Amino acid sequence: MSLRPLDRLRKTIGFRLTLWYSAIFILSALAMVILAYFFLASSLRQKDHEMILSRLQEYQAQYRTGGIRAIRQELASEKYAGKPNYFFVRLASPANGTLFLNIPDQWADFDLKPLESGAIQEKAWIHLRAKDDENVLEITTAKLPDGSSLQVGKTTENREDLLETFRGVFASVTLIVIVLGVIGGQFLAVRALRPIRQLILTVRAIADTGKIAARMPVGQTRDELDELARLFNQMLEKIDALITGMKETLDNVAHDLRTPMTRLRGVAEMALQGEGPMETYREALADCLEESERVLRMMNTLMDISEAETGTMQLTLEPVNLPDLMDKVIDLYRYVAEEKHITLKTAYPRELHLAVDRDRLSQALGNLLDNALKYSPPGGNVELEASERPGQVIILVRDSGPGISPEDLPKIWDRLYRGDKSRSQRGMGLGLSLVKAIIGAHQGYVEASSLPDAGSVFAVYLPKQLQ
Amino acid sequence: MRLLVVEDDAKIAAFVSKGLEQAGFAVDHAANGEDGLHLALSEAYDAAIIDLMLPKLDGLSLIAELRRNQISTPVIILSARRTVADRVKGLQTGSDDYLVKPFSFSELLARVQALIRRTSGAAHPTRLTAGDLAMDLLTREVIRGGGRIDLQPREFALLEYLMRQPGRVVSKTMILEHIWDYSFDPQTNVVDVLICRLRTKVDRDFEPKMIQTIRGVGYVLKAS
Numbered sequence: 001m002s003l004r005p006l007d008r009l010r011k012t013i014g015f016r017l018t019l020w021y022s023a024i025f026i027l028s029a030l031a032m033v034i035l036a037y038f039f040l041a042s043s044l045r046q047k048d049h050e051m052i053l054s055r056l057q058e059y060q061a062q063y064r065t066g067g068i069r070a071i072r073q074e075l076a077s078e079k080y081a082g083k084p085n086y087f088f089v090r091l092a093s094p095a096n097g098t099l100f101l102n103i104p105d106q107w108a109d110f111d112l113k114p115l116e117s118g119a120i121q122e123k124a125w126i127h128l129r130a131k132d133d134e135n136v137l138e139i140t141t142a143k144l145p146d147g148s149s150l151q152v153g154k155t156t157e158n159r160e161d162l163l164e165t166f167r168g169v170f171a172s173v174t175l176i177v178i179v180l181g182v183i184g185g186q187f188l189a190v191r192a193l194r195p196i197r198q199l200i201l202t203v204r205a206i207a208d209t210g211k212i213a214a215r216m217p218v219g220q221t222r223d224e225l226d227e228l229a230r231l232f233n234q235m236l237e238k239i240d241a242l243i244t245g246m247k248e249t250l251d252n253v254a255h256d257l258r259t260p261m262t263r264l265r266g267v268a269e270m271a272l273q274g275e276g277p278m279e280t281y282r283e284a285l286a287d288c289l290e291e292s293e294r295v296l297r298m299m300n301t302l303m304d305i306s307e308a309e310t311g312t313m314q315l316t317l318e319p320v321n322l323p324d325l326m327d328k329v330i331d332l333y334r335y336v337a338e339e340k341h342i343t344l345k346t347a348y349p350r351e352l353h354l355a356v357d358r359d360r361l362s363q364a365l366g367n368l369l370d371n372a373l374k375y376s377p378p379g380g381n382v383e384l385e386a387s388e389r390p391g392q393v394i395i396l397v398r399d400s401g402p403g404i405s406p407e408d409l410p411k412i413w414d415r416l417y418r419g420d421k422s423r424s425q426r427g428m429g430l431g432l433s434l435v436k437a438i439i440g441a442h443q444g445y446v447e448a449s450s451l452p453d454a455g456s457v458f459a460v461y462l463p464k465q466l467q
Numbered sequence: 468m469r470l471l472v473v474e475d476d477a478k479i480a481a482f483v484s485k486g487l488e489q490a491g492f493a494v495d496h497a498a499n500g501e502d503g504l505h506l507a508l509s510e511a512y513d514a515a516i517i518d519l520m521l522p523k524l525d526g527l528s529l530i531a532e533l534r535r536n537q538i539s540t541p542v543i544i545l546s547a548r549r550t551v552a553d554r555v556k557g558l559q560t561g562s563d564d565y566l567v568k569p570f571s572f573s574e575l576l577a578r579v580q581a582l583i584r585r586t587s588g589a590a591h592p593t594r595l596t597a598g599d600l601a602m603d604l605l606t607r608e609v610i611r612g613g614g615r616i617d618l619q620p621r622e623f624a625l626l627e628y629l630m631r632q633p634g635r636v637v638s639k640t641m642i643l644e645h646i647w648d649y650s651f652d653p654q655t656n657v658v659d660v661l662i663c664r665l666r667t668k669v670d671r672d673f674e675p676k677m678i679q680t681i682r683g684v685g686y687v688l689k690a691s
Contacts, residue, residue, distance in 0.1 A: 331647065
């Protein structure tokens with residue numbers, strides 16, 4: 001149980017991000033420090049070696065001019081001049097016996113036996129370890145012309161002291177680096193994950209309260225997380241629209257079904273109460289059937305509208321020659337027009353191809369034509385036009401009705417809206433909403449323009465190719 | 468004539484069976500897809516009425532299974548789904564007709580009768596008569612009471628449709644589908660208008676009135 005919070009912490013991206021960042025930061029900083037240390041150590045050693053070699057050459061030259069004495073003199077004069085005596089000097093006979101030896105007094109005790117026992121090799125470096133501390137005596141050898149050898153050396157004491165200091169500095173630097181690495185990693189993780197935490201908070205708020213009005217704050221950096229926030233907001237908006245649409249549909253359905261359902265109920269109830277002749281019952285039953293038919297039609301239309309509006313309508317797109325389709329729609333309403341003595345005029349080319357859902361577009365155009373016929377007075381005209389623009393097809397339905405007042409014009413596409421003058425006309429007011437929804441589902445749009453007493457024009461704009 | 472009804476809703480099954488029996492059919496009923504398939508495979512039916520949403524085996528699979536077994540009994544699908552895509556899917560699977568719930572029984576009956584007539588290859592008459600009304604399908608002449616009646620193409624088509632099934636009710640939906648090949652609600656009742664015109668020409672000056680309205684259901688042509 002006590003492991004659980006730790007376990008959860010280990011699984012967070014923030015923790016892992018911190019860990020990775022810190023690890024990489026610390027490791028690379030350490031690598032640099034170690035590299036610097038080795039570089040320093042090696043350059044110090046090189047300098048020591050150079051000093052030893054130059055001293056060796058010096059003594060070699062002196063030996064050549066004045067033998068051991070010259071070297072002794074030189075060492076003495078160095079001492080006298082106050083020069084620090086830092087060098088080990090040994091002169092060995094050809095048989096490797098010590099002829100002369102100079103060890104600075106302050107030096108630690110070195111075991112010199114290996115020098116006498118080992119064979120003498122020119123230019124090789126001999127390392128002698130001190131008996132009581134970590135210092136090392138580095139010695140190199142030069143052969144002299146008389147067969148004896150000259151050895152010069154120096155302890156690493158100074159160097160070690162310097163490096164010791166550096167090690168201390170490096171250790172503190174490393175400590176600082178680790179602290180900085182962890183803090184930096186933490187900072188980075190917190191910073192990078194802030195939008196994600198925001199996302200989590202937003203989502204949790206939505207999940208807990210069910211209110212999808214919440215939105216992610218979007219930064220200005222246009223980075224991936226901003227993109228995510230933006231997309232998430234877009235998704236929320238879409239869901240919001242869908243839910244609102246569904247709610248509205250449900251409200252509308254509930255509202256619109258109440259009236260015919262009430263009538264249906266009333267008719268059935270009245271018939272059941274009375275003791276009338278058979279004919280009364282037949283009438284009542286027929287009324288019920290008609291009302292139920294109306295309910296069904298309304299439900300279907302409302303479903304179509306909400307499907308088209310929410311983008312869930314299945315469109316079967318196929319190449320269609322629009323004039324043929326329009327001919328069929330006109331054919332359906334021909335007798336209706338004739339009965340009302342309305343002249344149907346058409347103006348469209350014989351060929352106009354586009355990809356649409358044949359049935360749905362027929363339905364939409366049918367509704368527009370139906371509407372135009374409904375509102376045109378007997379003896380009026382209804383005109384259907386179609387034309388082509390680059391990438392677009394325009395269909396116009398013109399009527400000679402009373403027109404729509406400017407204040408009513410924007411509302412005609414709303415569900416169940418009907419201009420006041422048309423109360424006497426039949427229809428459920430859903431026709432134009434359905435037209436708008438179907439055309440919208442085809443990525444097109446509809447417009448209506450009207451002048452009172454001069455008729456209305458409904459324009460349908462359809463893209464030739466759907467994206 | 469023997470029919471199979473596969474429908475899981477007991478009430479619907481009861482009124483459909485009862486209605487079909489009253490219309491002179493022998494009806495077998497199965498309440499789930501498996502029983503339906505068993506019956507359809509073991510008995511010979513003139514037509515089957517199959518609901519899409521069935522327990523155990525859904526309607527489409529049932530029809531597909533029938534067709535796989537070389538049984539070509541005509542099938543009418545009953546479905547609560549009304550989209551064109553569903554309709555097309557049903558017809559592609561091998562059904563012959565598609566009826567959306569809620570449906571009127573008269574329409575179901577008419578469709579069953581039409582289906583049986585179609586599949587049994589009934590003779591194609593060149594002349595239809597009902598009472599004193601006669602229609603010549605070759606010369607497209609319509610005569611009532613000895614006088615010629617001029618009909619426009621859609622009026623002729625509707626009268627022919629009614630005369631081909633005298634005494635049987637046809638619904639507005641059936642007329643829309645048959646005359647205009649249109650399967651949507653056209654808001655204004657274009658069928659009413661067409662019926663009205665046909666009545667003016669065929670019935671107004673004659674007795675008895677042959678084209679009768681069955682309110683809430685449809686129209687019927689009666690000779691007497």
